[in-house]
Amino acid sequence: MLRFANPTWFMNFSARLLPWLVGLTALLFAIGLYMSFFTAPPDYQQGETVRIMFIHVPSAWLAMMCYGLIAVSSIGLLVWRHPLADVSAKAAAPIGAVFTFTALVTGSLWGKPMWGTYWVWDARLTSVLILFFLYLGLIALRNAIDDEVQAGKLSAILALVGTVILPIIKFSVNWWNTLHQPASVMRMGGSTLHSSILYPLLVMAVAFTVLFFALHMKAMRNEILRRRVAALRITQVDEAMTPQAAE
């Protein structure tokens, strides 16, 4: 485990792994997109619009998984003081926010043919919307704090508070939704998905997940490099000051 803690080791490791991840992402997307567009049949009720699902469902899945990753990284930072944990949490937040946003936009576009309106206060959409706000809060808090170390720890606390409250939010939104039952919500749950739709969906989900890890790894590398540059600048300033002080 300690080996992973070393940023230099991570940089070497990720430099070798990243091209493979990118290649795998491209391959999976090629297969997944082909299947979603050509092998999956149009829905007998929704027609071609059902294909939005192949983007929407993986995005929503990643939106949640990414928050989970941030939570785990936050624990890693606060409990084990893992030097890469903060980098991981920081790199994951914007990516997670984008996937959450994608899930919201595709959900809303899908809603138009399904529900006849772009936005429905459906329990799932509402929960994802609040998750999006949590992401925004995390990013905003980190941006507002100048001190890098403090920014990391305080964001980690907020992420963990969010993790505790998230299930309560989910529960309360579900409760609220059953109370204010919207007129015509078509439910996806009940019927099992036919394999002609399930397989493309699974391939797309895997493709998105691999894409996420590729993006996350790249973002972590960028963040480590950025910190090294910052450290170099500090040394540069110190060196420039030293002769003056000696005079």
Add this chain to the structure above:
Amino acid sequence: MSGFKSLVARDIRLALREGGAIGTALGFYLIVIAILPLGLGPDLNLLARIAPGVLWVALLLSALLSLDRIFLNDFEDGSLEVMIIGPLPLELIVAAKSIAHWITTGVPLALIAPVLGLLLNLDINAFGVLVLTMLVGTLGVSFIGAIGAALTLGLGRGGLLLSLIILPLYVPILIFGVGSVMAVIVGPSSFTASFMILCAISLAAIVLAPWAAGAALRMKFQ
């Protein structure tokens, strides 16, 4: 324990002496409620229907505006610095200050809510329930708010950032607060169920928030 009590008493006295502190939150609450019919139209049936939700949302906004008071003044004048190395554990300091915030903000807001309910034609049977749920709910509001106040302490644009961070966390309180009032007015769900959940949320906030806010404060002084 005497340190705890003296801290609560001190914060309440400070809020009273500051004068504006409590009045501003009440004034804000009043103006938000008063401006609403001007936007929605004076239809009393409509107002009565949305009254519980509107009263709760406006209450959250008013409480939010005064959240930074929990720590900011003491942070800026150095009192907090002295307190956190004192004999009282930091978690209890957070709890004491949150309770003082609840007494000086949550309680007055909850007590004035029925008056504003009159403006919105709220069902008279719901007044008691409204006050009760708000008294319980604002306890959670103050404690969860303390987390946000601690996280954004001394960050300049604290107010806006605080709202962005904290409002999503208030969703459960809002839903079950409004839910229990609605249960009394229109049914069909049971009042007890949603009120009990509201109590549970506030209790959980009282237990857990001091840890999170305390950890954040400790980091602020590093």
Add this chain to the structure above:
Amino acid sequence: MRLFSENLTCVRGGREIFSGLSLDVQGGECLLLLGPNGAGKTSLLRMLAGYLKPASGTIRLEDGGEETGEDITVGEACHFVGHLNGVKSQFTVRENLAFWACFLSGEKNGESDAAVIEKALGAFALSSLCDIPAGYLSAGQKRRLCLARLLVAARPLWLLDEPTVSLDKKSQVLLANAVNAHVAGGGMAVAATHLELGIENAQTLELGGRGGRQ
């Protein structure tokens, strides 16, 4: 009582402020920290008080062989006077002290508290101002009120960061008297200051600035 620390290293914002710093203060001793701006006097004091964690090294407070306190923090055994006064302008001078007396000692003692407060007010020449809201005080008077906090609760260790800021000559003497009395009673004090305080049998510790770190 003995404050003892070894090999302290302080890193702030990626910079090493000082390293390999050791100090040893016995009961009845006062240590003055000297050094240019940025030498780490404030950081060292905050580290001793437990706000900052040392990047390496230990801080211990020993109570006649028996150890009290954790390895890293001296926390509850000390008074810390920083750059800020911790004075509430809405409260009167006496109310300010009364709160700290109750809060810092963790108990309400009624009459004995009142006596302690009167004594502290007297020691810093604040008796005539005691019922005036602190908001009306001048900067020097506020600083004296801040320092009076040292006397309302007993602490073996005083950590003073630039305690003389905005104090006039006469008030500096009051401060020196208070520190001397504390040290004479077996207490310890660590102070960072640019001025001669007139403190008896004080040791000094010189912290190097950036220039000295080549």
